[in-house]
Amino acid sequence: xxxxxxxxxxxxxxxxxxxxxxxxxxxxxxxxxxxxxxxxxxxxxxxxxxxxxxxxxxxxxxxxxxxxxxxxxxxxxxxxxxxxxxxxxxxxxxxxxxxxxxxxxxxxxxxxxxxxxxxxxxxxxxxxxxxxxxxxxxxxxxxxxxxxxxxxxxxxxxxxxxxxxxxxxxxxxxxxxxxxxxxx
Numbered sequence: 593x594x595x596x597x598x599x600x601x602x603x604x605x606x607x608x609x610x611x612x613x614x615x616x617x618x619x620x621x622x623x624x625x626x627x628x629x630x631x632x633x634x635x636x637x638x639x640x641x642x643x644x645x646x647x648x649x650x651x652x653x654x655x656x657x658x659x660x661x662x663x664x665x666x667x668x669x670x671x672x673x674x675x676x677x678x679x680x681x682x683x684x685x686x687x688x689x690x691x692x693x694x695x696x697x698x699x700x701x702x703x704x705x706x707x708x709x710x711x712x713x714x715x716x717x718x719x720x721x722x723x724x725x726x727x728x729x730x731x732x733x734x735x736x737x738x739x740x741x742x743x744x745x746x747x748x749x750x751x752x753x754x755x756x757x758x759x760x761x762x763x764x765x766x767x768x769x770x771x772x773x774x775x776x
Contacts, residue, residue: 600750601748
């Protein structure tokens, strides 16, 4: 069964800026590749082929106007305890929240359970398998405290499938949905 999620892809120049944040001095960090960088809107999980087809039929009905996003700041999950993920944050934009909620409604209408946690948009920079030194994490946070990209245009989102491998996940765009006025 395919493992699915819905996300916003990033322009190549933004991925380059994010790659520049990634470090080799954090023990146990598996850096996210440029092909894996995205802003997740909803994680769906494993579904059968029939549900994937229903998703692919329903998602194009989600219509929004193009908008701009800016990536800003860095951090880690969880905020306390053993650090598992390093991330770059997304400056809150009402249009992003609307897109998240609209897609969530579509998923619920199809009977897909959505996460109840508060939506915290971010781009994963690295996953950590072992407990890194607090000094290395603090250095990463301090060195990148002023991180901010130029605004970039969002005029589409995609349904992705994810195949887990020993080298990390391989993402495939199964469907691209353009926003209402993407061609204008």
